[in-house]
Amino acid sequence: MLKEPEYLTKINAEIMEMQEIVESIGEQVQDALKNRSSGLKPVATELCREAQIREELIVEMCVGSLIRHQPFASDLRALTVAMKVSYDLSRVCRYLRNITEVLEEVNVKNCEVKEVCELLKNAREMVRQSLKAYFEKDQKAATNLIKSDESIDEGYRMILRKYAVQKASGNCILFNGITARIVERMADHACYISQETIYLVTGRRTDYR
Amino acid sequence: MSNSTKLDIQNLNAWFCEKHALKNVNVKIPDKEVVAVIGPSGCGKSTFVRCINRMHELIPGAKASGKALLDGVDVYGGMDVMDVRRKIGMVFQKPNPFPNMSVADNVVAGLKLVGTHSKKELAEIAEERLKSVGLWEEIKDELKKSGASLSGGQQQRLCIARALAMNPEVILMDEPTSALDPASTAKLEELVKKLKNEISVVIITHNVSQAARISDMTAFFYLGELVEFDETRNIFEHPKNPLTERYITGRFG
Numbered sequence: 001m002l003k004e005p006e007y008l009t010k011i012n013a014e015i016m017e018m019q020e021i022v023e024s025i026g027e028q029v030q031d032a033l034k035n036r037s038s039g040l041k042p043v044a045t046e047l048c049r050e051a052q053i054r055e056e057l058i059v060e061m062c063v064g065s066l067i068r069h070q071p072f073a074s075d076l077r078a079l080t081v082a083m084k085v086s087y088d089l090s091r092v093c094r095y096l097r098n099i100t101e102v103l104e105e106v107n108v109k110n111c112e113v114k115e116v117c118e119l120l121k122n123a124r125e126m127v128r129q130s131l132k133a134y135f136e137k138d139q140k141a142a143t144n145l146i147k148s149d150e151s152i153d154e155g156y157r158m159i160l161r162k163y164a165v166q167k168a169s170g171n172c173i174l175f176n177g178i179t180a181r182i183v184e185r186m187a188d189h190a191c192y193i194s195q196e197t198i199y200l201v202t203g204r205r206t207d208y209r
Numbered sequence: 210m211s212n213s214t215k216l217d218i219q220n221l222n223a224w225f226c227e228k229h230a231l232k233n234v235n236v237k238i239p240d241k242e243v244v245a246v247i248g249p250s251g252c253g254k255s256t257f258v259r260c261i262n263r264m265h266e267l268i269p270g271a272k273a274s275g276k277a278l279l280d281g282v283d284v285y286g287g288m289d290v291m292d293v294r295r296k297i298g299m300v301f302q303k304p305n306p307f308p309n310m311s312v313a314d315n316v317v318a319g320l321k322l323v324g325t326h327s328k329k330e331l332a333e334i335a336e337e338r339l340k341s342v343g344l345w346e347e348i349k350d351e352l353k354k355s356g357a358s359l360s361g362g363q364q365q366r367l368c369i370a371r372a373l374a375m376n377p378e379v380i381l382m383d384e385p386t387s388a389l390d391p392a393s394t395a396k397l398e399e400l401v402k403k404l405k406n407e408i409s410v411v412i413i414t415h416n417v418s419q420a421a422r423i424s425d426m427t428a429f430f431y432l433g434e435l436v437e438f439d440e441t442r443n444i445f446e447h448p449k450n451p452l453t454e455r456y457i458t459g460r461f462g
Binding site: 204 | 417418421446453454455457460
């Protein structure tokens with residue numbers, strides 16, 4: 001494997017910072033969901049804003065590197081992929097913030113949230129693993145991660161099926177349906193990161209979904 | 210992308226005395242496309258293009274073997290050498306206008322040697338060719354000035370106009386922009402892209418970004434061997450050979 005140029009190391013360090021922000025919001029949202037508590041939205045909004053600033057910085061660094069170094073082949077792919085990964089992480093942040101908005105708007109004190117909690121936990125792990133595969137340029141792990149998205153999709157469908165027939169209160173049906181959908185989209189972005197990782201390693205774009 | 214082959218190079222080998230400079234090169238140059246030739250210094254790029262129009266054999270101690278088929282006819286077998294160089298023109302790294310000739314005479318110098326055109330025809334051809342290289346508007350009032358009085362970029366385009374005046378089918382360019390400033394380089398690159406509407410262009414360049422900008426196909430040479438030949442996008446996005454990858458990412462040596 002070729003040695004990574006310094007500018008890519010710096011860009012990846014910023015992506016790691018973004019990952020830390022995502023992990024931090026994820027953890028807090030997970031707790032809020034488990035405890036069915038509201039009030040996290042301002043914190044999540046602030047952290048999302050930080051993530052967005054980092055995304056803009058990463059794009060700026062990538063464009064600057066394109067101009068200064070005019071990279072080709074794996075270096076060029078690394079820059080285009082870094083921009084997309086930072087975008088995906090930014091989207092994950094926004095999805096997590098969306099959950100805090102739903103917690104704010106819908107009264108969930110008496111709702112069952114076990115399945116959706118589990119779904120979020122699995123999606124967060126997917127995001128974590130997709131980034132691990134990205135940083136390690138691990139094509140096999142990225143491919144496996146895309147395959148594992150099926151379990152998230154199934155979890156989402158299961159929640160929809162359950163609440164379609166359950167005689168729960170309207171707010172619980174609404175909350176579980178919306179949150180499951182948000183989490184399912186979040187996991188999709190983990191898959192996108194893995195697709196980009198595969199492109200980074202192989203130079204070939206394939207739609208695995 | 211063109212489907213037809215203009216030049217079919219088969220088992221081409223070249224030597225400078227004992228030095229084996231080009232090793233069994235096989236490549237098909239498509240019609241009306243730009244082919245960039247890249248590789249480190251001494252890899253055989255210039256030898257390759259000079260073999261195509263038989264300029265290699267002008268060097269004492271140099272020899273070549275193999276075939277270079279221009280529309281199916283071997284330039285080493287069935288063609289007169291002057292005919293080869295008329296059909297396969299060449300532009301060099303350093304612009305070389307004839308300093309004792311006017312701009313207009315420079316353009317038609319080759320045609321004058323053939324001696325089959327009237328003065329009026331020569332003037333018309335000079336104008337047409339200067340227009341096709343984008344020089345006419347810049348120097349139409351200076352046609353009687355010496356070719357050497359033009360700027361470096363203008364001189365290089367004048368040399369291309371001179372090559373085009375012979376109605377070549379292929380133009381070989383050996384680092385044509387290496388001595389030019391960015392503005393002149395940009396004009397010449399635009400000209401190269403325009404030329405492929407009429408003819409095939411083979412261009413040697415050390416500037417890999419330039420190869421990526423202007424060519425349809427790229428050939429990477431190393432130690433006299435053609436390592437990889439593919440569509441330019443493939444070469445610069447995901448080359449198949451690790452040597453190509455190392456070269457274009459600047460990790461050679």
